[in-house]
Amino acid sequence: MDLSDSTLVERACSGDRAAFEALVERYADRLHAVVRRLVTCDHEAQEVTQEAFLRAWRGLHGFNGEAQFFTWLYRIGINEANRRLKRNAPAANAQSLDGLVHEVSDNAPGPAAVAEQGDLRAALEAAVAALHPDYRTALVLRDIEGLSTVQTAEIMELSEAAVKSRVHRARLTVRAAVATYL
Amino acid sequence: MIQALLHPIQFRRDCRFTMDHASEYLDGELTAGEQERVEWHTSICPKCREMVRALRRTISGLRELRASPSPTDGGAAAGVLDALRRAPDPTVPAEAPTDDTHDGDP
Numbered sequence: 001m002d003l004s005d006s007t008l009v010e011r012a013c014s015g016d017r018a019a020f021e022a023l024v025e026r027y028a029d030r031l032h033a034v035v036r037r038l039v040t041c042d043h044e045a046q047e048v049t050q051e052a053f054l055r056a057w058r059g060l061h062g063f064n065g066e067a068q069f070f071t072w073l074y075r076i077g078i079n080e081a082n083r084r085l086k087r088n089a090p091a092a093n094a095q096s097l098d099g100l101v102h103e104v105s106d107n108a109p110g111p112a113a114v115a116e117q118g119d120l121r122a123a124l125e126a127a128v129a130a131l132h133p134d135y136r137t138a139l140v141l142r143d144i145e146g147l148s149t150v151q152t153a154e155i156m157e158l159s160e161a162a163v164k165s166r167v168h169r170a171r172l173t174v175r176a177a178v179a180t181y182l
Numbered sequence: 183m184i185q186a187l188l189h190p191i192q193f194r195r196d197c198r199f200t201m202d203h204a205s206e207y208l209d210g211e212l213t214a215g216e217q218e219r220v221e222w223h224t225s226i227c228p229k230c231r232e233m234v235r236a237l238r239r240t241i242s243g244l245r246e247l248r249a250s251p252s253p254t255d256g257g258a259a260a261g262v263l264d265a266l267r268r269a270p271d272p273t274v275p276a277e278a279p280t281d282d283t284h285d286g287d288p
Contacts, residue, residue, distance in 0.1 A: 015271065024262045032258035049258050050265040057266060124243050143244040168205035175240040182236040
């Protein structure tokens with residue numbers, strides 16, 4: 001019988017590693033999928049995912065249960081991913097949130113180039129990858145992971161209005177990038 | 183487009199409203215009155231109608247990306263469990279955190 005997150009968290013707080021491992025089994029792949037869209041490579045995504053769970057394990061006593069466990073976990077993972085992005089990004093490529101939504105990517109082809117290859121899915125992936133991290137995070141959580149505005153706001157520590165604004169701008173940008181397929 | 187000629191100011195306002203709130207409309211987050219406003223406007227404005235259609239298709243495409251196989255499919259948990267088993271029990275005093283913390287974020 002599957003135990004609820006709150007039951008597993010309660011047991012893990014008492015030192016029950018097996019309970020925490022059940023939470024790992026439940027959320028590791030999805031957290032990895034989210035983080036993979038924020039960082040630059042699979043290896044880094046795996047490191048971030050591991051670090052997020054280790055932080056959650058060490059800080060479980062500080063989880064007060066006001067938020068859902070997975071929104072708390074995702075927040076840890078996304079914050080860690082953002083720390084690495086800031087640490088690794090060249091200053092010259094930094095884009096302000098108020099400016100362009102697109103950021104300069106590394107060697108990945110841009111959305112237009114991918115669109116020429118005749119694949120909507122690939123064009124969408126490229127368009128999402130080209131977004132500024134703050135817009136990309138909101139879009140990934142809301143549209144790819146299917147979380148609600150409330151859950152996304154909890155994870156990103158933003159107001160619901162701010163989340164809606166970022167999601168809307170991100171969607172319009174992606175739509176423009178893949179227009180030939182729509 | 184007769185409405186655009188007869189009531190240009192309102193038409194432009196409705197265009198702006200539709201553009202600004204298209205996501206909320208598609209997410210079902212508008213009030214009944216606002217929804218009706220968007221639906222009326224898109225029925226008479228080809229440009230906004232196409233924008234909403236394209237945005238709907240974009241959102242649908244994004245949702246399908248969730249099914250994309252992850253390179254570690256099922257393997258992310260194994261890596262985490264391995265790291266976890268090497269980690270000390272949190273009841274044992276650990277090194278102080280080295281970076282900034284967020285409320286609830288250890």
